[in-house]
Amino acid sequence: MKLDPSWVSGFVDGEGTFYVGINKNETMKIGFQVLPEFRVVQHQRDIKVLYALKEFFGVGVVRINHDTRYELRIRSLEHLNTKVIPHFNKFPLMTQKKFDFIKFTEIIDLMNQNKHLEVDGIKEIILIATKMNRQEKFKTLDNVKNLDLDQEQDRVHT
Amino acid sequence: MKLDPSWVSGFVDGEGTFYVGINKNETMKIGFQVLPEFRVVQHQRDIKVLYALKEFFGVGVVRINHDTRYELRIRSLEHLNTKVIPHFNKFPLMTQKKFDFIKFTEIIDLMNQNKHLEVDGIKEIILIATKMNRQEKFKTLDNVKNLDLDQEQDRVHT
Secondary structure, three states: OOOOHHHHHHHHHHHEEEEEEEEEOOOOOOOEEEEEEEEEEEEHHHHHHHHHHHHHHOOOEEEEEEOOEEEEEEOOHHHHHHHHHHHHHHOOOOOOHHHHHHHHHHHHHHHHOOHHHOHHHHHHHHHHHOOOOHHHHHHHHHHOOOOOOOOHHHOOOO | OOOOHHHHHHHHHHHEEEEEEEEEOOOOOOOEEEEEEEEEEEEHHHHHHHHHHHHHHOOOEEEEEEOOEEEEEEOOHHHHHHHHHHHHHHOOOOOOHHHHHHHHHHHHHHHHOOHHHOHHHHHHHHHHHOOOOHHHHHHHHHHOOOOOOOOHHHOOOO
16 A cells, blocks of 8 residues: 555644653653654554555554554654654644644754753753643643752753 | 645545435435535634635535534535545545445435435445444434335335
């Protein structure tokens, strides 16, 4: 199944998610890990479309999401930089999801500069991430409740 | 907002519905009314995309669906024949929704021949319709429970 690039953008406008997880990770110097992820979830009846999207982008993993749902997931910073972001810059999203994509791109740009390994940078990333995918906002805020976003004196030098 | 035709098919693969309602209607000779409908439902934040789709097809009505959701709806047999069906024949759907589209087209073809005004024709239409959009199947079957689909002796001559 060969996909037209504009079809891919239309389908992702409906079915795709640009998500940035901020998770506590004590093994990281900064205490938090930034996990950007592009994913498309489908019922198993359309798993072929997920494999076609994987072939289209040339990267990613098709795996179970939950129950009878599967996902194509792309997490690698390199693949997001070289495959995902260039595609949606060339074949733009038309729904409000484009604003999630813009914020996603801003975070990837900060990660490209290794800002996610510094306290100021991770604060900036968190502030952008909390404005994305409103339904998951509170999960992200809950994960970072120990990192005071306003108190500069809490800054940790890495 | 100008939409690319392949974007439209991708978006509809995710967000569109091809639906055929079979409703009791005592004012119709046959007792049932066949209501084919193409629709796309979006949260009000993306109402602009619905208007862009309306402009793209050149037909349809944008109206409230429920709560904060709006829909573009195309019901006219002429518009389905001249705008909707030709588009998806030229720019094909890629998900299993294409099988709904094929059945939708079969029903429209039968309606073009006025088969929905005859008992045999409406039985054929109902049998096709019950294989579409599985989640709405039982609603359709419930609406036609007085029309015995297997007992030929029940045939009503119109």
